[in-house]
Structures are given as structure tokens and as C-alpha cells.
Amino acid sequence: MKNFLAVALICIVTTSFGQEKNFTLSGNIQHLDTRYIRVFLKDSTQPRGYFIDSIPVKDSSTFTYQMHIGKMEYLTLMPGVDRTVKRTKDGRGYYPAKSSMLQFIATPGGKVHFTGKITDYVDAYPSGDDANADLAFLNRQLNPMLNKSVNLMVAISDRKDTSEPEVRKINAEIEALDKQADSIKLAFVNSHPSSVAGAWALGDMMVRSQISNEEAINLFKKMDKEKLVGTPFYNEVAQRVDGLLATAIGKESPELVSTNTYDRKKFDLKTLRGKYVILDFWGTWCMPCISGMPKMKEYHDKYRNRMEIVGIAQESDDGTNWRTFLDKNKDYHWHQILNRPENDLILKFSVAGFPTKIILDPNGRIVGRFVGEDEAIYNKLDELLK
Secondary structure: OOOOEOOOOOOEEEOOOOOOEEEEEEEEEEOOOOOEEEEEEEOOOOOOOEEEEEEEOEOOOEEEEEEEEOOOEEEEEOOOOHHHOEEOOOOOOEEOEHHHOEEEEEOOOOEEEEEEEEOOOEEEEEEOOHHHHHHHHHHHHHHHHHHHHHHHHHHOOOOOOOOOHHHHHHHHHHHHHHHHHHHHHHHHHHHOOOOHHHHHHHHHHHHOOOOOHHHHHHHHHHOOHHHHOOOHHHHHHHHHHHHHHHOOOOOEOOOOEEOOEOOOOOEEHHHHOOOEEEEEEEOOOOHHHHHOHHHHHHHHHHOOOOEEEEEEEOOOOOOHHHHHHHHHOHHHOOEEEEOEOOEOHHHHOOOOOOOEEEEEOOOOEEEEEEEOOOOHHHHHHHHHHO
């Protein structure tokens, strides 16, 4: 399941207003039965973090669109064809499947053209340069498989009893498809050490926890640094690998200094030496993060004199949602920081899943790392602080 779920529900295109260059996207796709492709343009200057644009589609097949971008980006578009939308059986939600998206790599001044067809998934792929040719090679293998996986998810979306034999059988099929997709991506990265798309795929696997830390580090070492250094995908993987090495259990925590704080005062992690510290990586969009906060508050009060919490929020907007949430929830006014691209703490600490909680001892050394919301971290805190 983790393979086909997209990070965003809809197209998110990052725009930059410094040193902009036009990028041209076009396509001739059979059965593109929609009048417009909606585009959500990410822009941190907007209150919600994006504004909306549309791409007109002619004759259910062709489109052309230009956008301003300041750097190389991996982008996705949802074509807006109803049969590709993987709705749950009750009709109240849907699965954001990568196989239902147009995926491509955009570069300033570049041109990408899509060809293919729309069935119940996007069987259409980009061309125009080596990066997109490589990405197309990968997704031609993945999309049919991921579509089968999400269709199985839809088939059991109304089943509440996961112990039913039929449900167990389908879940086993989904798991097998997951493993097969992971193997394909792993083989692709291994066989494309000089490819921009290979660097992107490795980073994507790291974000989705589809690869062990050891495997990721070994694959990164095999990459063609001379060719790829300077590209954003390679640089991001490099930062994640650095973060993995720097935040291993027993290591001293990397420096954490920020002025992007809720109280608008400069924060320096070193000022908390002498106490245990929880670094809580969260977001207002992350329901498990929010649901776990009352328990965090309980433990903050329980060990108030010996423990501090530092919340580090990842948000797509300018921070309005984060500040509004904290304004309304004064119980969570421990140290709160807003992550920003110019001081990316998510990469620095190699955070892939949310919530992620890292425990530091009074000397600033990492003694625990927990992904997801469960009792394990609280058991560890009781063990350390009692």
C-alpha cells in the first residue's frame, strides 16, 4: 500500500520567483476525457501555501502548459478523468494513487511531452530528456502493478473485519505487490547510478521507508557524484544520508538553532542540556500527530522538572495553520518551531514518517527514535526517568 499512495492528494507544483525560466509541458494522450487538468501551484507566499491553475484539454487528448520554475522539480498532475479516481466504496474518500497521476521531472527552460493512454489508470509517460526517459522506464513497470494494488484496496474498503479469510487473502496480495514494487525500484536505482531519476527514486524510497538505512547508504555511495552533485534530488539524498549518520543511537544531536519559533524568540537546543528532551516532528495535517498530543502533554506534566519537549512542525504554507492551531491549543505551548527550507530540520534529522520522536539524554546524545504514535516512546521515557 505504501507504494501507490502519493505524498500529495493533488498536483503540487513548486514555483520560485527568483531567476525564473519557462518550462513547457505538453501531451497527446488517448482517452483524456476531461476539459481541464487542475494544477495546484505551491507558493509559500499564499495563505494556504498554493494557488490554483488549470490546463485546457483539446479533443480529449492534447494540452500545452507553461510554468515558471527556478530549479529542477519532480511534479505530478492528476488528469481529472473520473475512472482513474480510486474512490472508497462508501464514496466519501479516495486513495491518492501514483498510478493515477502524470509524473515527470521539470527543469528550467525544459520541455516534456506525454504520450500514452488513460484506462482506469494513467498509462502515459514523459519524454524530452534523459531524466524523463528514465522515469518513464521505471513507471511503465510500476503503474500497472500499483493500479492493481489500489484496486484491491478499493475492493475491501468497506470491510471492517480484517480477520475475514477473503480480506486476509487480498491484504496478502497487496503486500506481495508492495514487495515486488520495492524490488523494481531498488533494481532501478542500482542500475542507474548516474541517473537524475535514479537519485529521485532513492530519495522517494527513503521518504516512504521502503528501504533500510543500510541499503540507502550503500546505494548512495554507488551514485555518480561527479554527474549528479548539484541536482536537488542527489543533494536531498545526501542530506538524508548525513542525517542518518548524524542521528544514529548514541550520537550527539546535530545543532538545532532557529528563530522560526511560536514565541518569536531564538531557540538553541543546547540551552536544554541537563534534561531529557523529546524532539517531536509533527504537522497540523498529520492526524496521528495531533491525536498523540494529549499523551505528550500528560508526560510533559509528569516529568516537568526533568524533561523538555521541542515540537518541530512541517507545513506547506507560510505557517498560518501552525500558528492558528497553537493559538487554539495552549496546552501544547512547549518549545515550538516551524521548519523552513532555509534551515531544513526534517532533512537534518533524516525524518521520513510523521510523527517522529527522538529522545535526547541530558548530555544531548540520542537514546531513542520512534516513528508513529504508540506506547513504545512512553515506555522508554518511564524506563529512563523513573
